[in-house]
Amino acid sequence: NSVLGIVGGGQLGRMSAMAAARLGFRAHILTNEPDGPAAQVAHGITLGAYDDPDALRRFASAVDVVTFEFENVSADGLELLSGLRTVRPSGRILRVSQDRLAEKRFLDDAGVPVAPWHAVESRQDLDDAAQALGLPFILKTTRLGYDGKGQRRVHTAGDLAGAFDALAPHPLVAEKMIDFACEVSVMVARGIDGTTVTFDVTENRHRNGILDLSLAPARIPPDVAAQARDVAVRVAMALDLVGLLGVEMFIDRDGGILVNEIAPRPHNSGHWTMDACPVDQFAMHVRAITGLPLPPAIRHSDAVMKNLVGPDDMAQWPSIVATPGLLPHHYGKAEARPGRKMGHVNVLFPHGGLPGEFGVEAALGPLARQ
Ligand code: ATP
Ligand code: MG
Ligand code: MG
Numbered sequence: 001n002s003v004l005g006i007v008g009g010g011q012l013g014r015m016s017a018m019a020a021a022r023l024g025f026r027a028h029i030l031t032n033e034p035d036g037p038a039a040q041v042a043h044g045i046t047l048g049a050y051d052d053p054d055a056l057r058r059f060a061s062a063v064d065v066v067t068f069e070f071e072n073v074s075a076d077g078l079e080l081l082s083g084l085r086t087v088r089p090s091g092r093i094l095r096v097s098q099d100r101l102a103e104k105r106f107l108d109d110a111g112v113p114v115a116p117w118h119a120v121e122s123r124q125d126l127d128d129a130a131q132a133l134g135l136p137f138i139l140k141t142t143r144l145g146y147d148g149k150g151q152r153r154v155h156t157a158g159d160l161a162g163a164f165d166a167l168a169p170h171p172l173v174a175e176k177m178i179d180f181a182c183e184v185s186v187m188v189a190r191g192i193d194g195t196t197v198t199f200d201v202t203e204n205r206h207r208n209g210i211l212d213l214s215l216a217p218a219r220i221p222p223d224v225a226a227q228a229r230d231v232a233v234r235v236a237m238a239l240d241l242v243g244l245l246g247v248e249m250f251i252d253r254d255g256g257i258l259v260n261e262i263a264p265r266p267h268n269s270g271h272w273t274m275d276a277c278p279v280d281q282f283a284m285h286v287r288a289i290t291g292l293p294l295p296p297a298i299r300h301s302d303a304v305m306k307n308l309v310g311p312d313d314m315a316q317w318p319s320i321v322a323t324p325g326l327l328p329h330h331y332g333k334a335e336a337r338p339g340r341k342m343g344h345v346n347v348l349f350p351h352g353g354l355p356g357e358f359g360v361e362a363a364l365g366p367l368a369r370q
Contacts, residue, residue: 005067011331019285028043110234133174140173180252183249210341215303232245268344274346301349302354326347
């Protein structure tokens with residue numbers, strides 16, 4: 001009955017803690033939010049900052065194995081923890097995933113295709129990037145971006161200076177704008193014995209830079225889906241991953257695959273697995289980091305996941321819980337600020353499979369777009 005230590009107090013920690021409890025583990029959270037999403041369901045919490053050595057030591061003494069629930073926890077803090085307890089995934093993987101330049105260099109070295117990119121530290125670098133990549137391109141901060149924050153699209157030479165100035169602190173990375181046919185992701189888990197399992201490829205739609213809908217399985221040709229799973233496994237092996245990893249990809253119009261970014265933790269686009277799979281991504285994550293066997297990542301139903309973002313979506317909560325067929329998940333956040341992820345809803349299609357666009361909207365009931 002060992003204790004799983006989770007660094008970070010958000011919804012991914014919450015759902016990991018719930019999965020841990022189901023498998024007989026206790027979850028202990030390091031967070032500075034005493035009543036945050038994860039703390040509410042945890043067995044215990046250590047209150048403190050992710051880089052506070054004293055809090056980190058107290059946290060380590062309360063747990064048996066350590067994981068983290070988002071990329072932007074302190075890498076130095078995790079390194080300190082690595083000296084005291086087993087940390088899975090490793091601190092090295094965290095460092096790669098929290099810096100877009102390190103991530104792209106790693107993927108290049110692993111032979112995993114990514115969009116053409118150019119490192120940008122100075123205005124001159126940015127002009128060079130425009131030369132090398134052509135217009136339009138996307139300029140991103142290397143660190144701390146999420147939900148499309150920390151990005152600017154550069155359409156014309158006139159946008160260069162403004163984008164550069166808007167995205168301090170530098171360095172930045174410029175990426176060729178990919179005219180993708182669709183965006184997908186693959187959740188891959190790898191155990192301590194090197195076993196890997198992948199969930200079905202997920203098709204993702206964003207709205208205002210935030211994930212809006214995930215559809216499983218992605219409506220892409222079977223050979224492309226198989227390649228996407230292979231790519232995810234290749235990344236997991238190259239990282240020597242123990243745990244779960246979300247790999248975001250673009251599928252171009254010829255079926256070519258480019259990796260966008262990786263996240264060594266349960267991923268928002270994998271939340272459909274909570275209702276559509278006997279062993280969901282959180283259970284798979286907990287199994288991988290605690291050394292339990294990894295069962296096949298079977299899916300029993302087609303599924304759609306919709307994120308509940310901000311006060312507008314949460315205003316629908318009473319009708320969401322009153323609508324048969326909607327499977328709601330609440331993150332326990334007190335305040336529904338605009339753009340904040342408050343929960344999600346899954347809808348299963350166990351018989352006929354995913355319907356067309358109108359069918360998906362209709363199945364979302366009170367969440368259907370007007
Ligand atoms: P997340 O919330 O997934 O962590 P993020 O802020 O880290 O997002 P990205 O995933 O890099 O940002 O980009 C957000 C979205 O912007 C992508 O899902 C995609 O829709 C679009 N995008 C990013 N890079 C490119 C690109 N090179 N070409 C085309 N579209 C892109
Ligand atoms: Mg990201
Ligand atoms: Mg992303």
